[in-house]
Amino acid sequence: MFYHDRQLQYKVRVEKPNPEFAKLLQQAIGGVEGEIRVCLQYLFQAWNSRGPQKYRDMLLETGTEEISHIEMLATAVALNLEGASTALKEKMAASNPLVESVLGGKDPRHILSAGLGAMAADSNGVPFNGSWIVSSGNIAADMHANVYAEATGRVLATRLWEMTDDPGMKDMLSFLIARDTMHQNQWMAVLEDLGNVHPIPNSFPQSQENQQFNYTFVSTNINQEPSPHTRWTEGPSVDGKGTFTFMHAEPMGGMPDLSKPDPLTHAQTE
Amino acid sequence: MFYHDRQLQYKVRVEKPNPEFAKLLQQAIGGVEGEIRVCLQYLFQAWNSRGPQKYRDMLLETGTEEISHIEMLATAVALNLEGASTALKEKMAASNPLVESVLGGKDPRHILSAGLGAMAADSNGVPFNGSWIVSSGNIAADMHANVYAEATGRVLATRLWEMTDDPGMKDMLSFLIARDTMHQNQWMAVLEDLGNVHPIPNSFPQSQENQQFNYTFVSTNINQEPSPHTRWTEGPSVDGKGTFTFMHAEPMGGMPDLSKPDPLTHAQTE
Amino acid sequence: MFYHDRQLQYKVRVEKPNPEFAKLLQQAIGGVEGEIRVCLQYLFQAWNSRGPQKYRDMLLETGTEEISHIEMLATAVALNLEGASTALKEKMAASNPLVESVLGGKDPRHILSAGLGAMAADSNGVPFNGSWIVSSGNIAADMHANVYAEATGRVLATRLWEMTDDPGMKDMLSFLIARDTMHQNQWMAVLEDLGNVHPIPNSFPQSQENQQFNYTFVSTNINQEPSPHTRWTEGPSVDGKGTFTFMHAEPMGGMPDLSKPDPLTHAQTE
Amino acid sequence: MFYHDRQLQYKVRVEKPNPEFAKLLQQAIGGVEGEIRVCLQYLFQAWNSRGPQKYRDMLLETGTEEISHIEMLATAVALNLEGASTALKEKMAASNPLVESVLGGKDPRHILSAGLGAMAADSNGVPFNGSWIVSSGNIAADMHANVYAEATGRVLATRLWEMTDDPGMKDMLSFLIARDTMHQNQWMAVLEDLGNVHPIPNSFPQSQENQQFNYTFVSTNINQEPSPHTRWTEGPSVDGKGTFTFMHAEPMGGMPDLSKPDPLTHAQTE
Amino acid sequence: MFYHDRQLQYKVRVEKPNPEFAKLLQQAIGGVEGEIRVCLQYLFQAWNSRGPQKYRDMLLETGTEEISHIEMLATAVALNLEGASTALKEKMAASNPLVESVLGGKDPRHILSAGLGAMAADSNGVPFNGSWIVSSGNIAADMHANVYAEATGRVLATRLWEMTDDPGMKDMLSFLIARDTMHQNQWMAVLEDLGNVHPIPNSFPQSQENQQFNYTFVSTNINQEPSPHTRWTEGPSVDGKGTFTFMHAEPMGGMPDLSKPDPLTHAQTE
Amino acid sequence: MFYHDRQLQYKVRVEKPNPEFAKLLQQAIGGVEGEIRVCLQYLFQAWNSRGPQKYRDMLLETGTEEISHIEMLATAVALNLEGASTALKEKMAASNPLVESVLGGKDPRHILSAGLGAMAADSNGVPFNGSWIVSSGNIAADMHANVYAEATGRVLATRLWEMTDDPGMKDMLSFLIARDTMHQNQWMAVLEDLGNVHPIPNSFPQSQENQQFNYTFVSTNINQEPSPHTRWTEGPSVDGKGTFTFMHAEPMGGMPDLSKPDPLTHAQTE
Numbered sequence A, B, C, D, E, F: 001m002f003y004h005d006r007q008l009q010y011k012v013r014v015e016k017p018n019p020e021f022a023k024l025l026q027q028a029i030g031g032v033e034g035e036i037r038v039c040l041q042y043l044f045q046a047w048n049s050r051g052p053q054k055y056r057d058m059l060l061e062t063g064t065e066e067i068s069h070i071e072m073l074a075t076a077v078a079l080n081l082e083g084a085s086t087a088l089k090e091k092m093a094a095s096n097p098l099v100e101s102v103l104g105g106k107d108p109r110h111i112l113s114a115g116l117g118a119m120a121a122d123s124n125g126v127p128f129n130g131s132w133i134v135s136s137g138n139i140a141a142d143m144h145a146n147v148y149a150e151a152t153g154r155v156l157a158t159r160l161w162e163m164t165d166d167p168g169m170k171d172m173l174s175f176l177i178a179r180d181t182m183h184q185n186q187w188m189a190v191l192e193d194l195g196n197v198h199p200i201p202n203s204f205p206q207s208q209e210n211q212q213f214n215y216t217f218v219s220t221n222i223n224q225e226p227s228p229h230t231r232w233t234e235g236p237s238v239d240g241k242g243t244f245t246f247m248h249a250e251p252m253g254g255m256p257d258l259s260k261p262d263p264l265t266h267a268q269t270e
């Protein structure tokens, strides 16, 4: 069950409102690298957790924190939009529309649909999509999804940090970047706790997987170049359970052979 | 540039066609855990690669292999659908529709839209979505996305393996599971090659991130329970650059304060 | 800022796990009538609120409660799926796949993608979509969106209530239906507070709208039938600002006249 | 069954073509607040109507009118795009692309995909989505969806009206705003006709809903602040069937308790 | 501008309601091959038409007819759903849920979301998507899109015809199939009218296209098999403007060479 | 099975990087007219092909070539983005954000999400969607889908060619336009090979379609104007199997008559 406080987790100040930066910030709210995604992802992982309890608890703790990050960013968007519609109207009136860009890099829906507020969408206005939520029922797979989410999330936040000179925005992003550092570490800590065991899932008997292709790098290069002698073409596999080898791709499956069309499907007759 | 062979990478046999299993296999084609996703993901990462060359090469090699996996699974879907429309029509004619299920767990579009062929969609018929493709411009972030993709992909393949007794299908899945083992190892090998450096991105100066919150577990539990003394609440951080601490969440950001609505947005007047 | 408790808002019991009911429950989680939608909708309305404070507070209170409803339903899905994969495997093995339905009304991704957990999707597996979140910057418009959301949400919940005989599920739904009753009343209370003023937005000067068509029912029926003498064709308008009239549709705009194609767009030449 | 006339319902003139305004107008065509949405929504409600006839008739009348609104707006988009590609090409050639914005706030697909015509998409180019169509089988719920649709639609139209100085566009929008006024009134007239009965659906026996939580405002604020004494925390409920009370949220559901993972789902073993 | 009649274009009778067939029919309403698609496609092509008038007129005529087809199919869905919820409830109550399929091939949202009505979605419940609407500004390209749409639409309708024995449904489909025959012919008649000129667009000077690759079949088969001597590898091209030749694919573009990462994007440093 | 070469199919040079043109090029990668679509479309048609072999082969050949086109365009996007982030940062710092457009016509996700690389999305950032892939099981329908795809693809490429003065980009587009010419011809060659038989599917007995409406142009114009005497209203039908006639639309289906609502769906009671 959930509760809230009227205050923000961390301060959100904007010295010079900038509707273009508001558009950029949307990526961190409703984009694939954004806070709605990690929020729902950690919460669903918690709710679907079938043990151990300490992992469920942690996921619930951090999933809850992420709601506060959405809140901070939504506030930042609203603050960056202040004054935007008046400015835009003035410029619209003054412009020669076939020559001059008025809307520029603004999101038109920030005015048209949201009345100068934040939306559940990315920086191109593409809506948040529930298909991004990973909760697979395998905790190691989920933790890798989480490390990836925090890695791309931190990459995004550092790019946003580069794109602004507003001290308030830089400070807020500095906080969010720090939290991404911690969260990357958290999920790696769970993986360490789990023994960093690979391949995932570790519950499938590896004896059942094809033994000739589970540690072989298959080169599909038509020029049949020799092995590049890299970490992934020779030596012990990273999971410690095999030895990397190298081979040139060759077809082993023959030509596929499908039956003639079923008359009921009304294929074309010749 | 790309080439093909008329033969399959590995043999695809179906002893007893099963349209319900064809529906399940769609998840491995057009689902978020499926082969179209990894195929395009590795290829885009290769095409966008700004060095070193060995990583670009590897991504191109394996991205190309994944096309062959889509091909195998599409063939498997088509083979599992053979006879389905005739059988369905017979059952449709015989049934009392308000009592008996005819379509059952089949995908109706396998007949209606594809004429007993595979589709670029998941096991519920939801279309493949390009937003799943991760190519972030940061290779470590991308590799974590790849490990996650192969982890959930292998989890999916093992579940499909459990759901069938068809020896041809089990053999094909045994091959695909083996490849997922290798591919998980490959991406981890790149991460090892890169020094397993965290946090990602490692090019952002950590001195610029908030120093009070980058290694602190924030507990949002309302009951203010004490630290659980876990790997992620005390001791050295996994990245080796900090020390985990534990704190109870508290608001530091004050109440947000937005301006009054801009008249041009036509908020409600009271 | 947000907090949680490890306990649920209301008890969630399932006597007889039923994976088909788990599929139905997904509509109340990730469907357009579901709890993720109202949760994010109320929270975004709160975060974008530019006053008065009492409305922002209420939206934050109730948006937070809705997270707890997602949690309850996700738990209900997980409980309804217990035993499902074993049962399915047994049936899959025993079946004659061209004759008998095995998957039936189950969601295949509940096993394949979620490992017997809940997903951010509707009862057909279509992902939650951020475009459903309404936060328009006009509080009266938002409140109508909220009344509608709770009305369809309560309709959905009563249908789910009809579809189950499980006492635990009926009890949980009875609670959620009660909350929908309250929430419908809440949003109507805000509208009452606002004076139930129409048309929305009330800040646009009605003198600027076309005065011949703002209270006229336009009948597009080709047979030019006379007025049906209904509440919406005569008498005072519901907003109290006009008088309903009735007219037959007739074109006033003439034929549209577009220029010839621009050569740069490469229209077909004839 | 449907018919058309070659003429427009109302005149559509553009004095100064403005491709940026064409982009804004797309929100009123293919956006969530737009005319395709209301058109299909009213028509589906009519087609699914199971009585009384007068409501079906009205829905069909107005759903048909909305097609004419899509037509007007599509014409307005095409007129605003005239000259755009030539102007853009000239500017593209002259510009220093790393310094100067050429495309600005234009929708690139207006040239690339539509050849200077309108699209079934919103102002960010996000395609119209059928999930927005509400036809619930409960007429009161549908009418609230309709009031909300016309409220956000009218808010959108007033914002578009503010953003242009073109007299032709202002005149067209003045007509569409007037129609939104009427349509808001129409749907409210149906609700009045239905007795403004709440909660919706009124066919579910309220005795079956949880009696302790159907008129209680649940405060999720962690600080347990006292009741704000508002319209929604005390006094008679708006539906006239209960009395508002106020309580602080507390968990009643205990800790959820899911079973251990099913081995067939290949959760991680520890 | 548009008008309607209360009557249907053609009679819609259902002798034995069948909710599974209702699900199948959804493909013809909201699927990619369905009537909403062709309706909006022809109407947008008409509205965007920049001449000649006879094509605009025809598109408007037929686009209007398609609305009547959506109406017929929506009615057919509603009629096929009659009795479905009662039957389902009875079966739900009687079933042993882990063994027996209850929902089977029904669309759960037909009850949960639509209350036994039609939806703007396909046979898997995936919403209609505006990206399917083709209106390119080149009439020949549009006509090919239309021929394709009617071809797949007629294929779909014949499959639906095969899947039912209900005489009313067969009669309705026989009418819709006939209309698809006519509409295929109509769009081909326009192409004939336009001179069946290829390649499309015919306004681009072919002298500007690469002259070595515009009539050459490029074989990407790794085995460098000889030309198959088919219609598309030798002889005059179908457009009458070139001669087909055959070649084996070979790379002409060299290795791509991207710059090192820009520091501001925070790629990983090594 | 598939192979690759490290080299590109054709050279990709960019003299003056232009991030706005990079945005335009995305339409040719991930847009509905783009290369991912044709690539997957031809491959799925090949994989689902049930004969004859020569068509399967050709589809596989050309589907494989299209992967090389995605690669070329992705490379072109990356090259056009070089220098973009530094330039943008400088401009961002210098600008008065409420007055001047900085982002202009750039895609913000090119920096934020892709780190100056290509994405699987269109020119508005809308992700590629698998619903665009047509593989119907009827080869004539598929070929028309392919002609349409190459027609809109070539229209798009010529518009891109118009929008740039960069000689490298013009040269690359000149190659892609040439390939579109060839591919249009290829699919028409298959149709010629198949006898250009209509209507599609030709396997459905035309005697089963309604004989009064299969060659009749239905005019839905309310003004009942006389026949326009066009190619599609009189004379032999294009398929050679009927004679075009002209009629005014009239309703033949009567009024639809649905049952009263089922109580279990909780319609509103009055």
Ligand SMILES: [Ca+2]
Pocket (backbone or CB within 6 Å): A035, A038, A066, A069, A176, A179, A180
């Ligand atoms: Ca975060």
Ligand SMILES: [Ca+2]
Pocket (backbone or CB within 6 Å): B035, B038, B066, B069, B176, B179, B180
């Ligand atoms: Ca694979």
Ligand SMILES: [Ca+2]
Pocket (backbone or CB within 6 Å): C035, C038, C066, C069, C176, C179, C180
């Ligand atoms: Ca709720």
Ligand SMILES: [Ca+2]
Pocket (backbone or CB within 6 Å): D035, D038, D066, D069, D176, D179, D180
């Ligand atoms: Ca309207």
Ligand SMILES: [Ca+2]
Pocket (backbone or CB within 6 Å): E035, E038, E066, E069, E176, E179, E180
């Ligand atoms: Ca039709």
Ligand SMILES: [Ca+2]
Pocket (backbone or CB within 6 Å): F035, F038, F066, F069, F176, F179, F180
């Ligand atoms: Ca191509």
